[in-house]
Amino acid sequence: MKIGIVGAGPAGLYLALILGKRLPGASIDVYEQNPRDATYGFGVGLNSSSWGRMRMADEASHDEIMRSAYFGRHQLLGHRGERILVERDGYGAGIGRLTLLGILKRHAEAAGARIHYDVRLEGLDRFADCDLVVGSDGSNSIVRRAHEAEFGTRSRTLTNRMAWYGSDRHYAPPFLIFKKTEFGYFWSVGYAHTELTSTFVAECDDEAWRRSGLGEMSHDEQVAFSTAMFAEELDGGNLITNNSIWRALTMVEVDNWSVGNRVLIGDALHSPHPTIGSGTRMAMDDAVTLAFSIIENPNDVDAALATFRKVREPAKAKLVEARDRSIAWYENVGEIADRLEPVPFVFDFMMRTGRIGLDRLRSEFPDFMERYGHLAPPDDAPSLALAG
Numbered sequence: 001m002k003i004g005i006v007g008a009g010p011a012g013l014y015l016a017l018i019l020g021k022r023l024p025g026a027s028i029d030v031y032e033q034n035p036r037d038a039t040y041g042f043g044v045g046l047n048s049s050s051w052g053r054m055r056m057a058d059e060a061s062h063d064e065i066m067r068s069a070y071f072g073r074h075q076l077l078g079h080r081g082e083r084i085l086v087e088r089d090g091y092g093a094g095i096g097r098l099t100l101l102g103i104l105k106r107h108a109e110a111a112g113a114r115i116h117y118d119v120r121l122e123g124l125d126r127f128a129d130c131d132l133v134v135g136s137d138g139s140n141s142i143v144r145r146a147h148e149a150e151f152g153t154r155s156r157t158l159t160n161r162m163a164w165y166g167s168d169r170h171y172a173p174p175f176l177i178f179k180k181t182e183f184g185y186f187w188s189v190g191y192a193h194t195e196l197t198s199t200f201v202a203e204c205d206d207e208a209w210r211r212s213g214l215g216e217m218s219h220d221e222q223v224a225f226s227t228a229m230f231a232e233e234l235d236g237g238n239l240i241t242n243n244s245i246w247r248a249l250t251m252v253e254v255d256n257w258s259v260g261n262r263v264l265i266g267d268a269l270h271s272p273h274p275t276i277g278s279g280t281r282m283a284m285d286d287a288v289t290l291a292f293s294i295i296e297n298p299n300d301v302d303a304a305l306a307t308f309r310k311v312r313e314p315a316k317a318k319l320v321e322a323r324d325r326s327i328a329w330y331e332n333v334g335e336i337a338d339r340l341e342p343v344p345f346v347f348d349f350m351m352r353t354g355r356i357g358l359d360r361l362r363s364e365f366p367d368f369m370e371r372y373g374h375l376a377p378p379d380d381a382p383s384l385a386l387a388g
Contacts, residue, residue: 001026001298004127007137008032008115010044011266011283013104015134018057018291020111023298028113031126036117039098040243042166043193046093050281057288061107065100069093070192077349078177082342085173086350087367094193100280124262132294132301133262136287139252141268151264152255159206159331161214162274163226163246164199169237171198177233178337184208185334188233189274200239201274202226202246205334214246222246249273251327253320258305265290270316275326276353282319286312322353329383336384343375352383
């Protein structure tokens with residue numbers, strides 16, 4: 001089977017890696033528009049729920065990823081100047097995006113995949129002789145755009161703004177701090193992805209964006225503004241930039257996962273949202289399911305793609321629903337924060353997706369519930385964002 005993969009992010013590289021090891025005789029080429037060692041952003045999260053699937057898919061890369069990750073258990077949530085520690089029973093992992101891509105790249109190339117960097121595609125003519133073409137090239141996927149109508153593409157732009165920075169400080173435990181300012185609401189997320197450095201995501205609502213004038217500032221002015229705005233949260237650290245542009249996220253999804261022999265995975269299929277921290281996990285899980293669907297149907301691409309959607313869609317639908325509910329909460333966060341004191345606000349945050357109820361909170365966050373359970377909302381009380 002001749003396979004062309006567009007995009008050398010986590011999804012594309014992981015797919016090439018698994019197929020290279022498990023599909024004898026496959027010819028696999030991955031095309032990436034960026035240079036070999038370039039990437040945007042800083043750290044990414046790998047939730048513990050994905051570790052077992054990663055080990056099953058490829059033990060060698062799983063083990064190297066785990067050795068290179070930084071693990072943490074707890075989180076600080078802040079509102080109205082109060083910081084509340086939420087202790088989790090399980091662990092999460094943070095890893096530098098470039099580190100993760102380097103591991104996947106080495107294992108994919110060792111498995112026989114050919115990875116071509118600095119290739120900016122203007123169309124898909126290059127793949128005319130491929131049995132399968134995979135779009136793992138992100139929210140602006142050229143594979144999807146080549147068949148926009150056939151994929152049934154839909155998109156919407158959110159009102160909040162964000163910038164993905166790094167910091168030269170080690171933030172442990174991770175934190176999520178909301179604060180009301182003279183402009184509107186700003187909030188920040190900080191988490192360590194190495195022993196020395198962290199990811200720092202700066203965000204604001206639409207009112208704060210407009211009233212602060214961030215949209216009219218130069219890049220350097222935005223960095224200076226962000227450094228001053230989040231001075232307390234940075235705790236003496238400096239912001240590090242890498243394509244760190246303040247922007248509103250556009251959420252893209254499709255009705256059809258494949259068109260002929262062309263299929264989408266990762267961000268090209270469903271835009272992730274950082275508020276549920278599952279973008280990399282979703283992308284790599286897409287790659288695992290597609291890979292094993294192909295392995296089960298090596299001579300029938302149509303059957304492989306039908307299997308991919310049938311197997312993957314139930315779990316993916318739950319994550320997409322959680323994403324959309326989390327987006328609704330964040331798009332209304334100013335109103336919610338104005339109405340709630342710190343502890344009720346933390347409960348509303350934790351229950352915002354509709355997937356976590358009080359029983360699960362008691363199981364996963366026993367120390368938090370022992371301290372604050374008496375302030376918990378009724379079992380049947382929805383998050384304010386879900387209640388409208």
